[in-house]
């Protein structure tokens with residue numbers, strides 16, 4: 455490594471680290487080094503279902519998602535690379551009183567924020583999505599400007615743009631520890647013993663972030679929870695790529711057409727949390743409990759059957775699982791850690807780092823540079839739960855429960 459001193463070191467080259475690097479570089483925040491123990495975009499950020507759902511009812515989230523859409527445009531213009539955004543639209547359904555109330559709130563939020571949305575009847579629903587059993591759907595809202603994007607391409611887009619703006623990217627360079635003197639951050643120590651000095655360190659190490667915080671006696675309020683989806687065999691006529699993706703709260707499900715197959719996301723009633731200390735350096739070496747591929751499908755498929763009649767017999771070609779970092783209140787963890795001057799984190803993605811990464815990175819960058827923030831930073835304050843022990847099973851269960859209750863996209 456040529457240079458051993460930077461203004462800012464970011465640990466983690468997934469969506470959140472790369473988006474933060476891009477946002478900091480855009481603000482000319484100084485010399486920036488981004489380190490990843492693996493390849494850039496190779497971990498959780500290459501396993502996503504890739505939905506960029508715009509309408510949200512939680513405060514600050516629509517602004518955050520909009521920032522991601524803005525980043526995509528900016529980066530394409532800046533680097534000349536197409537990131538492959540597919541504006542397929544989305545359909546959210548409601549078949550119970552509770553989900554109808556949720557749908558009305560979502561539509562109201564979308565309208566307030568200027569996101570086009572249209573209540574559609576069964577005829578229009580079948581035109582847009584011929585495979586769906588329209589009779590099972592009580593109400594449906596179509597949002598034509600929703601999109602999806604390959605998450606690894608988006609992550610590489612942030613990384614290329616950051617690099618073009620001067621950020622030094624170092625993949626395959628694992629950080630062994632964050633260093634401090636007294637209450638001040640001094641930098642990071644690499645696995646081979648080399649020390650890099652920096653007054654600011656941003657922990658964007660995803661599922662591993664608490665392993666780096668542990669020696670500093672800091673617990674970030676999240677735990678890795680298994681997210682997963684199934685992909686059917688190809689049937690390009692039935693599942694063409696331009697179909698809207700769906701969010702079906704009454705089945706705790708989402709679907710998306712992808713290269714002629716259907717991606718089916720299902721949330722089990724009891725989501726599985728993982729103790730961060732059991733994680734391997736590479737997700738491909740980690741056992742996400744592959745048996746879940748069939749047990750969870752068996753648990754959840756009956757709920758989806760009303761909408762996708764042949765789910766029992768549809769050939770399943772692939773299963774994808776990975777960690778999403780869930781927080782008890784299902785909101786992100788972004789900001790300064792008051793225990794050390796110069797220590798920041800951007801994590802706790804709650805399954806939304808593709809849609810929200812651009813905005814999460816912007817908020818982190820604004821907090822680091824001391825700018826006024828574009829959303830209320832207190833919502834995402836890492837200390838809002840007080841001291842937590844992310845290695846304690848009771849805390850991990852609280853985090854898993856936040857995902858078990860998730861119904862949205």
Ligand SMILES: Cc1cc2nc3c(=O)[nH]c(=O)nc-3n(C[C@H](O)[C@H](O)[C@H](O)COP(=O)(O)OP(=O)(O)OC[C@H]3O[C@@H](n4cnc5c(N)ncnc54)[C@H](O)[C@@H]3O)c2cc1C
Pocket residue numbers: 465466467468469470471489490491492493494495496497498499500501502503504505506605627628629630658659660661662663666681682683774775776777778801803804805806807808809810
């Ligand atoms: C199955 C699945 C489906 C999903 N679907 C969606 C979706 O549809 N829409 C959406 O918005 N989001 C979705 N997500 C969530 C999204 O993938 C995550 O929010 C996002 O990838 C998180 O990015 P990250 O940067 O925090 O983590 P990662 O991509 O895992 O990056 C963290 C990086 O830190 C590095 N690292 C860790 N420790 C160290 C160390 N000591 N030294 C150096 N580097 C280190 C790792 O190598 C890794 O590359 C999904 C996730 C999964 C698993």
